[in-house]
Amino acid sequence: MSIKEALEEIQRATAEIIDFERIEKLVKDYYENGKEYTIKLGLDPTSADVHLGHTVVLSKLATFQKHGAIVQLIIGDFTATIGDPTGRSETRKILPREKIEENAKTYQEQVFKVLDPERTKIYYNSKWLEELGTRGLTQLTMHYSVARMLERDDFEKRFKSGISISISEFLYPLFQGYDSVYLKSDIEIGGTDQKFNMLMGRHLQRVYNVGKEQAVVMVPIIEGLDGVQKMSKSLGNYIGVTEEPKTMFAKVMSISDELMWRYYELLSNKTLKEIEELKRGVESGTIHPKSVKEALAAEIVERFHSKEDAIAAKEAFDKQFKQNQIPDDIDEFEVEDGIWICKALVEAKLEPSTSQARRDIKQGAVKINQEKISDEQLKLSKGEYILQVGKRRFAKVKVI
């Protein structure tokens, strides 16, 4: 592969690259002189579940590894163990050390499904952030102004609409930037929502005289199954990389055709040209969109499991979908006598919340023993029931 082709591969499906010249130099230097370089990715250890949203950036990192990069994975344990002592912030819960280690371990297992462990270094940023001390941190804060910090989109919006920003929130971009100072990273990668923080790394490398200013690679933020919001665990619209083949397959099949093309572009190993051909086939009516979606689902299952798993998942999906039968192997839950139907749906993990359950009942998407229900106040008495939400989500509940 030529350097030109390597660079094209690197650029594919990125949203924006800052200082591409620097990347060109690094890749050239690797191919001509065997000199390696580093690319940094920060991970939030408050949740260990890697979902497809993460794999966009992980695949890009794998590409960089192929072309000479050593990946620096930063476990952001420092802020995770601090939390918010006022208890005001939902997103800043204190995480015990053991939980962070556990999440980091899970991360590694999942991440190494995509990355080359031989070309990956894992760091905990508490190491150098603790060393900063009151003195070092105060000096760090001298390098950025309040006005410029308030230029970050989310800060600006909150400030203008009178939503409180704690001063500590101004420190987090500085911490992230300082990671790049300490590790002397050549490149940082992240979603487009990380642009401000990644440019901070560039800025701080300059003021701390690191002798380089990192290039910044931004990948698109992938939408969740709903096609609207960012894929995230807390929104429940995600496909986890450790999910069962059948679940994974079914989740891909549930997305819209429009979102399917977006996933192809961001997640598939198909070339852009191949994807174009598929699109033309669908438009001209020679290919059915469902078979294109099945191919994507199979590709994704195969990546995180195996070819056999992908085939089995497809068969299971077909059986359930085509025959609209109750699957053989649905999960069982025991619930208390007199339980409210919405609560039962949540406990059986068919619904993320009772309010969502209520909405689905209203819309006629919920069945008990294959009978559609409409009473959202329904209570279940002793007995066994097959609960169903939509076409493909089933559970058996025993009311005892």
Place this chain on the structure above:
Amino acid sequence: MSIKEALEEIQRATAEIIDFERIEKLVKDYYENGKEYTIKLGLDPTSADVHLGHTVVLSKLATFQKHGAIVQLIIGDFTATIGDPTGRSETRKILPREKIEENAKTYQEQVFKVLDPERTKIYYNSKWLEELGTRGLTQLTMHYSVARMLERDDFEKRFKSGISISISEFLYPLFQGYDSVYLKSDIEIGGTDQKFNMLMGRHLQRVYNVGKEQAVVMVPIIEGLDGVQKMSKSLGNYIGVTEEPKTMFAKVMSISDELMWRYYELLSNKTLKEIEELKRGVESGTIHPKSVKEALAAEIVERFHSKEDAIAAKEAFDKQFKQNQIPDDIDEFEVEDGIWICKALVEAKLEPSTSQARRDIKQGAVKINQEKISDEQLKLSKGEYILQVGKRRFAKVKVI
């Protein structure tokens, strides 16, 4: 003295008191149960010269000591040793440790002319601020919002007019507030310009569950000799408490009549009633304002030197002023051949800067050997000269 009288004495010449009820309780508890309490004052160790501006707050502290307080003097060494690594800020020069110790020592010598050393504790705030570490400081910043910080007058003005505020500047009020947390201060005292920072101490004592919230005593900011700007060393409009009796006397005599009444109110030990009587005497023409000013000058010299010094200073001043003679005991300086007159005036300590010297020459306020000069480019050749600025500043220079 009754508790009521003690509280009146405490309140005299203060600008504002927050939570006076708390002070009432503390003083009452002292007089009834002998229980002591603490009052905190932060000192900036970047300059060791105590001037009359400081004595307003020091006198108030002495009053508190009389009524049961233990004074906590904080040498703010932490921020002084940090400085501004970007070198952008004139006001944040790094101070070496030895210089801080030296300034702190000078401070103590000067401060104990007013305060009772037996009832004064000296602290260096680097002790507990260093202990905070990155973690503790990050937690500290969680307790205050950006929007509220920007409510501080000077921040608000700068933010609105687009003058850069470094994020580190948001940390300093938090540091000052944390001093009160660590020392569990009952009261903090400072100039009116310290209101925001002192209220921060109250706020942080609450969130850190100190079990008390400090009362805040604000004293007026005293104007310098010009009667307009805050008295400060850098503006050159100050009277230092270690200055020579004659200089001190002459400086007081140089102020306007209006400023004289202000100094009486803030600096004199005369009661408000006595001051009122003096005012009436001046207004009705029975007392000459000059004699009232002389009495103030003598009182101030006596406080920082002795009664004898005050009498001698007055005599020297009278002699010089009335006879406009060259004093007997003027300082001598050796300067280089061909020295520029403005530079000679600075070296002879008659002028704070060559630009000021230039202005004074233009205005005809500079004499050489009692002859007014107008050439601001003048160079002095070998010989001895009596330099004079205004009526009362003299020096002898030997050009060698």
